[in-house]
Amino acid sequence: MTADTATSIAFEPAQRIRAIGVSEILRITDHANALKRAGRPVIVLGAGEPDFDTPQNVRDAAVQAIGRGDTRYTVLDGSPAMKAAVQLKFRRDNALDFALDEISVSAGAKQVIFNALMASLDPGDEVILPAPYWTSYADIVQICGGVPVPVAGTEANGFRLDAAQLEAAITPRTRWLFLNSPSNPSGAAYSADQLKPLCEVLLRHPRVWVLADDIYEHILYDGLAFATPVAVEPRLRERTLTVNGVSKAYAMTGWRVGYGAGPRALIAAMAVVQSQTTSCPSSISQAAAIEALTGPQDIVAQRCADFQARRDFVVAALNRAPGLHCRVPEGAFYTFASCAGVLGRRTRGGMLLQTDSDFCRYLLQDFEVAVVPGSVFGLAPYFRISYATSMAQLEEACKRIQAACEALE
Numbered sequence: 159m160t161a162d163t164a165t166s167i168a169f170e171p172a173q174r175i176r177a178i179g180v181s182e183i184l185r186i187t188d189h190a191n192a193l194k195r196a197g198r199p200v201i202v203l204g205a206g207e208p209d210f211d212t213p214q215n216v217r218d219a220a221v222q223a224i225g226r227g228d229t230r231y232t233v234l235d236g237s238p239a240m241k242a243a244v245q246l247k248f249r250r251d252n253a254l255d256f257a258l259d260e261i262s263v264s265a266g267a268k269q270v271i272f273n274a275l276m277a278s279l280d281p282g283d284e285v286i287l288p289a290p291y292w293t294s295y296a297d298i299v300q301i302c303g304g305v306p307v308p309v310a311g312t313e314a315n316g317f318r319l320d321a322a323q324l325e326a327a328i329t330p331r332t333r334w335l336f337l338n339s340p341s342n343p344s345g346a347a348y349s350a351d352q353l354k355p356l357c358e359v360l361l362r363h364p365r366v367w368v369l370a371d372d373i374y375e376h377i378l379y380d381g382l383a384f385a386t387p388v389a390v391e392p393r394l395r396e397r398t399l400t401v402n403g404v405s406k407a408y409a410m411t412g413w414r415v416g417y418g419a420g421p422r423a424l425i426a427a428m429a430v431v432q433s434q435t436t437s438c439p440s441s442i443s444q445a446a447a448i449e450a451l452t453g454p455q456d457i458v459a460q461r462c463a464d465f466q467a468r469r470d471f472v473v474a475a476l477n478r479a480p481g482l483h484c485r486v487p488e489g490a491f492y493t494f495a496s497c498a499g500v501l502g503r504r505t506r507g508g509m510l511l512q513t514d515s516d517f518c519r520y521l522l523q524d525f526e527v528a529v530v531p532g533s534v535f536g537l538a539p540y541f542r543i544s545y546a547t548s549m550a551q552l553e554e555a556c557k558r559i560q561a562a563c564e565a566l567e
């Protein structure tokens with residue numbers, strides 16, 4: 159059959175997603191899980207989700223919602239009760255007051271971010287991403303026609319963006335600055351004093367909006383006080399979207415509920431995007447999220463204490479491995495360690511380690527530990543460990559990483 163007479167031609171993806179693959183983190187995790195299924199004792203430290211269960215009161219609330227028949231579409235961007243729960247959360251945790259029409263609820267914080275960019279970016283608009291950054295930011299920006307502008311952080315500065323870097327990165331095309339504290343992948347967090355100089359730069363650039371991704375707010379260690387830009391500088395309120403969700407704080411990744419609060423006009427534009435994508439977040443999941451946000455909160459601090467013990471263990475273990483160096487992250491459940499000291503060395507199998515990806519491949523192939531290279535997050539040579547897994551698994555994984563570094567020639 160010639161091309162002219164063929165009944166179909168090969169699928170061609172649309173221009174807007176051609177340069178974007180499925181998340182590299184998912185790819186590594188899938189590969190590691192396939193090895194596990196094949197019987198290899200692989201430890202996967204890739205996933206960004208708590209290993210805890212969703213609290214019982216939250217699960218019960220969902221069951222009750224089904225029993226009550228809360229099974230229909232809700233208001234497009236969140237039921238009134240759900241928005242009231244978000245309103246309460248912002249008052250209680252952040253001393254911020256938002257009206258219900260300044261709040262948008264979606265199927266996860268990821269959809270909140272997607273809606274915001276879809277609703278605001280024109281082709282060529284720039285989004286400043288302090289690196290290392292959550293990989294999805296860059297991909298969402300590109301899908302929405304924007305241009306990601308990574309600004310590399312340094313370990314010396316705790317992987318935090320500083321005011322001079324921000325000033326230098328702003329151009330007439332800059333539409334958004336993303337701030338994510340505590341950060342995925344670095345675990346770095348900004349105090350109010352560290353946010354202030356950034357806010358001052360932003361006040362000089364009224365066209366630049368701020369997306370504050372606060373999803374790891376409740377996983378912050380050593381008694382540090384959480385800070386978010388609008389609370390630090392109320393004059394930024396008219397151009398800030400504060401994003402949060404229940405996935406990480408309440409171990410609810412599969413329920414898919416996230417929310418954002420910001421200026422009415424933006425929230426209304428985001429509702430237009432949502433109306434033609436998911437219509438509304440799941441009614442059952444909203445009932446569960448209401449209970450998570452308004453019910454007893456003690457579990458949040460308990461889990462944070464558990465994560466802190468794991469962080470302390472992993473950081474100490476990594477710093478004992480020859481060639482690795484790990485700063486102490488302030489929050490989230492990730493370590494972001496440098497592997498600069500192992501590059502240029504050879505494995506016993508003769509492979510020369512030239513990049514952080516090589517090192518991660520070596521850890522998986524020869525020592526059966528799956529971690530994610532820093533280059534995926536826009537900063538090399540590092541690797542990210544998610545320590546949202548049991549202490550027993552972490553102990554074994556760290557032993558293997560130590561052995562892998564000691565085995566290098």
Ligand SMILES: Cc1ncc(COP(=O)(O)O)c(C=O)c1O
Binds near residue numbers: 341
């Ligand atoms: C920084 C950051 N923001 C947002 C999300 C998305 O969370 P959700 O499950 O609410 O979509 C994640 C999940 O990994 C994340 O790491």
